[in-house]
Amino acid sequence: MTHENSSPLHDWEETENERSSEPAYRVQLEGFEGPLDLLLHLIKKEQVSIYDIPIARITEQYLQHLCLMQEMNLAVASDFLVLAATLIYIKSKMLLPRDPASDTPVEDDPRRELVDRLLEYQKFKAAAEVLWSRAEMEQGVFVRGPLPTDDHNPEVSATAFDLFNAFQRALERRKEILQVEIARDEITMAEKLDQIRELLSSSDRIEVDELFERAGSRREMVITFLALLELVRQTFLRLVQQIAYGRIYALRVVPNLIPKS
Amino acid sequence: MTEDLRQLKAIIEALIFVADEPISAPQLAAVLADHDRDLVVTAVSELVEEFNARQSGLEIRLIAGGYRLSTRPEFHEQIRTYLRSRPSAKLPLASLETLAVVAYKQPITLPEIQELRGVSSVSSIRTLLERGLIVPRGRKQVVGRPIMYGTSKDFLIQFGLADLSDLPSMEDFEELVAG
Numbered sequence: 300m301t302h303e304n305s306s307p308l309h310d311w312e313e314t315e316n317e318r319s320s321e322p323a324y325r326v327q328l329e330g331f332e333g334p335l336d337l338l339l340h341l342i343k344k345e346q347v348s349i350y351d352i353p354i355a356r357i358t359e360q361y362l363q364h365l366c367l368m369q370e371m372n373l374a375v376a377s378d379f380l381v382l383a384a385t386l387i388y389i390k391s392k393m394l395l396p397r398d399p400a401s402d403t404p405v406e407d408d409p410r411r412e413l414v415d416r417l418l419e420y421q422k423f424k425a426a427a428e429v430l431w432s433r434a435e436m437e438q439g440v441f442v443r444g445p446l447p448t449d450d451h452n453p454e455v456s457a458t459a460f461d462l463f464n465a466f467q468r469a470l471e472r473r474k475e476i477l478q479v480e481i482a483r484d485e486i487t488m489a490e491k492l493d494q495i496r497e498l499l500s501s502s503d504r505i506e507v508d509e510l511f512e513r514a515g516s517r518r519e520m521v522i523t524f525l526a527l528l529e530l531v532r533q534t535f536l537r538l539v540q541q542i543a544y545g546r547i548y549a550l551r552v553v554p555n556l557i558p559k560s
Numbered sequence: 561m562t563e564d565l566r567q568l569k570a571i572i573e574a575l576i577f578v579a580d581e582p583i584s585a586p587q588l589a590a591v592l593a594d595h596d597r598d599l600v601v602t603a604v605s606e607l608v609e610e611f612n613a614r615q616s617g618l619e620i621r622l623i624a625g626g627y628r629l630s631t632r633p634e635f636h637e638q639i640r641t642y643l644r645s646r647p648s649a650k651l652p653l654a655s656l657e658t659l660a661v662v663a664y665k666q667p668i669t670l671p672e673i674q675e676l677r678g679v680s681s682v683s684s685i686r687t688l689l690e691r692g693l694i695v696p697r698g699r700k701q702v703v704g705r706p707i708m709y710g711t712s713k714d715f716l717i718q719f720g721l722a723d724l725s726d727l728p729s730m731e732d733f734e735e736l737v738a739g
Contacts, residue, residue, distance in 0.1 A: 332654050333679030378679045419676060422733040426660035427653060429728055430719060434656075437720040438647045439636030442628065443577065 334382035335420040337364060342417075349417055352410055354393055358386040389413060461540055462507065465547050466524045469511035473520070486519055491526040499536060499551045507538065507547040568595060568603040573611065582626025582717065624716035625723060651687065658684040659693060663715070664730060667697040667708035685709065693718065 331337040341360045342349055362383060368375050392409040408414075486494075498505050507527065514520040527549065530536045536549045575591060576583055589600045608620045608627065617635055620627050631639060640646070651659070658681050661673050673681045688694045688709075697710040711724070721727060 332657055333677055335678040376680070382678065416678070420678065422730060423657060423660045423664070423676065425733045426664060426728070426730075427657040430656050430660055430663075431650070431653070433719045433721075434650060435647075436633055437718060439633040439639075440720065441631045441636075441639055441643075442580075446578070446580065 332424075334379045335417060336424070337361065337379070338382065339417060339421060339424070349421075350414060352414070354386065354390045354410060358383075358390050361386055385413065461544075461547055462524070462527060462538055464544070465507050466511060466520070469508060469520060470517070472512075473517070486515075486522060488522055488526060488529075491519075491522045492529065495523075495526055495530060495549070496535065499549065504548045504550045507549055510549070564595075565599065565603055565606070568592065568599060569607040569610075572600070572603055572607050576620060576627045576629050579626075579628070582623040582628040584626040587626070621720070622722040623720055624713050651691070652684070654679075654681075655684040655687045659688055659711075659715070662688070662694050662709050663711050663724070663727060666710035667700075668710075669700050669706040669708050671706060673709075 331340065338357070338361060339349075341357055341364070342352060345353075345356065345360070347353055347357070365375050365379055365383060368379075389409045495505075495510070498510075510523050510527070511520050514523050527536075527538070530549075531538060534552050537552055538547050538549055540547050571592065572588055575588060579587075585601060585604055588604060589597050592600050604627065608622075611618075611620050617631055618629055619632050620629050622628075657677060658673060661676055662668055665672070665676070670681065670685060673685070685694070689696075692712055692714045694709045694715065695712045697708045699705040700708050715721075716723065716726075
């Protein structure tokens with residue numbers, strides 16, 4: 300389980316599904332974005348200065364929290380354990396007396412690195428909050444409704460993700476069609492590459508979905524997918540999409556328009 | 561001359577209205593190629609100023625380097641009632657945190673992001689890529705050649721930013737955190 304999605308709602312939804320084996324009640328834990336987030340929370344709760352963290356106390360609290368998380372059947376991610384180890388290391392270092400005979404200058408505070416990380420992390424946490432409120436504000440802003448001509452405007456490049464999604468959609472559709480006849484056609488990668496090249500020499504663009512549909516078997520669909528990636532790599536074609544999640548088209552790249560980069 | 565300017569402003573207003581994405585000054589100048597370029601630039605800035613001074617239900621804002629006509633945020637309730645729409649699901653906070661790191665530190669690699677956040681960030685990077693908020697920006701020339709990420713134009717549009725410098729500076733956060 301990743302702790303990335305550990306919003307309270309998400310956890311609740313998960314437990315809902317496996318309710319039969321779970322106790323009848325559920326305590327909700329505040330969702331922490333990660334170990335640094337938890338540490339900041341503890342520092343705030345204990346009302347101590349971030350520049351002068353009472354390591355022993357905070358370490359104890361931190362470990363207690365991890366135990367609590369385990370009791371709650373939440374998987375404690377390794378990131379939390381790494382920080383626990385760091386805290387214990389700092390604590391032990393602070394307990395050791397400084398060597399009076401040492402001629403090296405007074406050593407840095409062992410907490411220093413951690414404090415720096417916390418301060419840096421805190422800034423980005425604040426930045427995330429600013430983004431959150433900006434997004435909220437922008438959700439209240441509306442632009443004119445779509446016009447039929449909008450699709451004529453500059454295309455956005457489709458990403459490998461979009462292509463993969465289109466591939467998956469085609470696979471899904473295929474599942475719905477019950478196939479009785481099992482005919483294995485042995486089209487090779489080279490043949491598929493030629494086929495697409497040929498299609499693109501007769502028309503300037505083809506719909507990617509159509510290419511997948513044309514494929515006779517699952518295997519051919521996979522070859523189509525790989526052939527498309529290969530042709531993009533060779534800059535023979537580019538994949539464009541007019542709207543997010545929209546149809547993807549393969550366009551022939553005009554050789555002299557290939558950017559140098 | 562003044563007559564020309566007035567008409568130019570009217571044309572630009574119409575163009576900003578029909579554009580489905582923020583339209584930039586060079587794009588406007590390209591459409592209005594038979595007009596003096598400097599005059600177009602003057603017309604744009606005068607139009608924006610005059611239009612927004614009207615305090616009407618609409619405003620022209622500079623977003624992602626272009627001009628966009630939109631409603632004012634304060635009327636969102638009435639507009640939603642009419643459109644019968646609800647605000648769409650927001651990004652999870654983990655993704656926003658990752659987005660903030662990318663926005664301020666771009667181009668940045670996944671290991672660098674994880675180092676900063678102290679937590680695995682693979683799934684939030686995936687969410688952000690899927691939503692088109694970040695894009696790959698080549699590979700870093702270090703061992704393993706990890707992919708570097710940066711924010712996209714869509715990021716600026718969705719967060720209503722003129723450009724990246726429109727984000728509050730990191731120094732502002734330092735004060736905020738210290739204070």
